Amino acid sequence: xxxxxxxxxxxxxxxxxxxxxxxxxxxxxxxxxxxxxxxxxxxxxxxxxxxxxxxxxxxxxxxxxxxxxxxxxxxxxxxxxxxxxxxxxxxxxxxxxxxxxxxxxxxxxxxxxxxxxxxxxxxxxxxxxxxxxxxxxxxxxxxxxxxxxxxxxxxxxxxxxxxxxxxxxxxxxxxxxxxxxxxxxxxxxxxxxxxxxxxxxxxxxxxxxxxxxxxxxxxxxxxxxxxxxxxxxxxxxxxxxxxxxxxxxxxxxxxxx
Amino acid sequence: xxxxxxxxxxxxxxxxxxxxxxxxxxxxxxxxxxxxxxxxxxxxxxxxxxxxxxxxxxxxxxxxxxxxxxxxxxxxxxxxxxxxxxxxxxxxxxxxxxxxxxxxxxxxxxxxxxxxxxxxxxxxxxxxxxxxxxxxxxxxxxxxxxxxxxxxxxxxxxxxxxxxxxxxxxxxxxxxxxxxxxxxxxxxxxxxxxxxxxxxxxxxxxxxxxxxxxxxxxxxxxxxxxxxxxxxxxxx
Numbered sequence: 001x002x003x004x005x006x007x008x009x010x011x012x013x014x015x016x017x018x019x020x021x022x023x024x025x026x027x028x029x030x031x032x033x034x035x036x037x038x039x040x041x042x043x044x045x046x047x048x049x050x051x052x053x054x055x056x057x058x059x060x061x062x063x064x065x066x067x068x069x070x071x072x073x074x075x076x077x078x079x080x081x082x083x084x085x086x087x088x089x090x091x092x093x094x095x096x097x098x099x100x101x102x103x104x105x106x107x108x109x110x111x112x113x114x115x116x117x118x119x120x121x122x123x124x125x126x127x128x129x130x131x132x133x134x135x136x137x138x139x140x141x142x143x144x145x146x147x148x149x150x151x152x153x154x155x156x157x158x159x160x161x162x163x164x165x166x167x168x169x170x171x172x173x174x175x176x177x178x179x180x181x182x183x184x185x186x187x188x189x190x191x192x193x194x195x196x197x198x199x200x201x202x203x204x205x206x207x208x209x210x211x212x213x214x215x216x217x218x219x220x221x222x223x224x225x226x227x228x229x230x231x232x233x234x235x236x237x238x239x240x241x242x243x244x245x246x247x248x249x250x251x252x253x254x255x256x257x
Numbered sequence: 258x259x260x261x262x263x264x265x266x267x268x269x270x271x272x273x274x275x276x277x278x279x280x281x282x283x284x285x286x287x288x289x290x291x292x293x294x295x296x297x298x299x300x301x302x303x304x305x306x307x308x309x310x311x312x313x314x315x316x317x318x319x320x321x322x323x324x325x326x327x328x329x330x331x332x333x334x335x336x337x338x339x340x341x342x343x344x345x346x347x348x349x350x351x352x353x354x355x356x357x358x359x360x361x362x363x364x365x366x367x368x369x370x371x372x373x374x375x376x377x378x379x380x381x382x383x384x385x386x387x388x389x390x391x392x393x394x395x396x397x398x399x400x401x402x403x404x405x406x407x408x409x410x411x412x413x414x415x416x417x418x419x420x421x422x423x424x425x426x427x428x429x430x431x432x433x434x435x436x437x438x439x440x441x442x443x444x445x446x447x448x449x450x451x452x453x454x455x456x457x458x459x460x461x462x463x464x465x466x467x468x469x470x471x472x473x474x475x476x477x478x479x480x481x482x483x484x485x486x487x488x489x490x491x492x493x
Contacts, residue, residue: 012469012473012474012477013469023287024325024330027288027291027328027329027330027340028328028329028330031328031329031333031336031340032329037336037339039343040339040340040342040343041339041343042343043339043342043343043345043346044342046346047342051426051428051429051432054429054432054433055428055431055432059431059432060431061427061430061431062430062431062434062437064307068307068308070308070310070312070313071312071313072310072311072312072313073310074310074311074312127307127308127427127430127443129425129427129443130300130310131299131334131338132299132300132334133296133297133299133300133425133447134300134302134304134309134310134311134444135307135308135309135310135443135444136308136310137307137308215427215431216427216428216431217427217428218427246335249335250333250335250336250339251334251335251338252335252338252339252342256426256427256428256429257342257423257425257426257427257428257429
C-alpha cells in the first residue's frame with residue numbers, strides 16, 4: 001500500500017513538474033502571439049469603463065501637504081532632451097518658447113511662458129505613480145488644460161488632446177515623445193500644464209518649461225517638455241497609432257491602473 | 258492491498274461550482290503570481306507609506322526574480338501587466354461566483370466554519386498534524402479545525418490581494434481614498450500586496466503537502482469529479 005502510494009506520489013510530482021514546464025513555455029508562446037495579446041488587452045477597456053463608473057469625471061485625486069513631499073523626487077525617462085530645438089530654447093531660458101494649441105479648434109493659440117503664468121494658476125501636491133511601481137510626492141503649479149482648451153474652442157469632432165514634445169526619448173526621427181488623453185481627462189480640474197514644481201521653476205529634469213500633470217493616471221501619461229497641443233478626432237495616424245510613446249511600445253493607453 | 262474492499266465507499270465530496278472555480282482560481286493565481294513578479298522586477302524594492310522611490314529608505318530590496326518564475330520569462334513590464342490585469346478580472350469574477358455559491362448553498366457555514374467541538378479539540382488536532390497523523394476514513398470526510406482555519410484564512414487573503422492591488426491604482430485612489438487610509442498609503446499597499454502574495458504561496462505549499470500526505474490521487478480526483486473514496490479504517 002505504502003509503495004503504491006509512494007509511486008503515485010512520485011508520479012504526481014514528476015507529472016506536475018512536467019506540466020509546469022510546458023505551461024511556462026506556453027505562456028512565453030502566448031506572450032509573443034499578437035492575437036492572444038489583443039485578447040488580454042481587452043481588460044484595458046474593462047479597467048477604464050469600471051474606473052469611470054466608480055468616480056465622477058471631476059473627482060479629484062488625493063492631495064497632500066508640504067510635509068508629505070518626497071525629499072528627492074526622482075527624474076525618469078529623459079532628463080535633458082538633446083534636440084537642437086530644445087537646446088536653443090534652453091539657451092535663452094525659454095524666452096522664445098511658445099506653446100501652440102491647434103488642430104480641431106476654432107481659435108489656434110500661441111502662448112509665451114509669461115502669458116501662461118499670467119493666467120489663473122492651480123497648485124496641487126499629489127502623488128506621482130510610475131508604471132514601474134515607485135511613487136513620489138511633489139507640488140505642481142500650472143494652468144488648467146481645460147481653461148486653454150475652452151479659450152481655443154474645441155470643434156465638435158475633437159475627441160482627444162495630443163501632447164507633442166521636445167523629448168526625443170526614442171532617439172532618431174520617430175523617437176519623439178507624445179501622449180494623448182480623452183476629453184474627460186483633458187478637462188479634469190487637476191489636469192494642468194505645470195511650469196513650477198515645489199514652488200520653483202520647473203527643473204529641466206522634470207520637463208521644463210511645461211509638463212502635463214494628469215493625477216488619476218500613471219506617470220508615463222504625463223508628458224514632459226511640451227512643444228504643442230493638438231486636438232484630434234483620432235490618433236491612429238500618429239507614431240504607431242497607439243496614442244503615445246509608451247503605448248506604441250506595448251503599454252496601455254488608459255493608465256488609470 | 259489487504260484492506261477489506263467491502264468497506265470502501267465513494268462519497269460526493271465537492272460541488273460542481275467549487276470544483277470549476279477551484280481550477281480556474283489555480284490558473285489565475287499562478288499567472289498572477291508569475292506576472293506579478295515580472296511587474297515587481299521593474300522596481301524590485303518595497304517601501305512603507307505613501308511614497309517610495311530610489312532615494313527613499315526601503316524595507317526590502319531584492320535582485321530581480323529569475324525568468325523561469327516570471328511571465329513572460331524575459332523582462333517585459335508591458336506584457337507582464339497585460340497578463341496580470343486580464344487575469345485579475347478572471348480572478349475577481351471567478352471569486353464572486355465562488356463566494357455567492359458558498360453563501361447561498363450554505364457551503365461556508367456547513368463545511369468551513371469550525372464547530373464548537375472542533376474548537377475544543379484544537380490542541381489535539383495541532384498535535385496530530387505535527388505528528389503527520391491525519392484523520393482517516395469517515396473522519397476525513399469533514400474538514401478538521403486546522404483545515405478550516407487555513408481555508409478561511411485564504412478566503413481573507415484573496416480579497417486582501419484584490420484590495421491592495423486596487424490601492425495601487427491612481428484612479429481607484431481618487432474614487433476610494435479610504436483604501437489608502439486602510440493600508441497606510443500606496444507604497445504600503447504595494448508592500449502588503451507582495452507579503453500577501455507570498456502568504457498565499459505558503460498556503461498552497463501546505464495545501465499540496467497535505468494533499469500528498471493524505472493521498473494525492475484521491476484528493477485531485479475529488480476536486481475534478483467530486484467523488485472521494487473513503488479508505489477503510491485500519492484494524493489492529
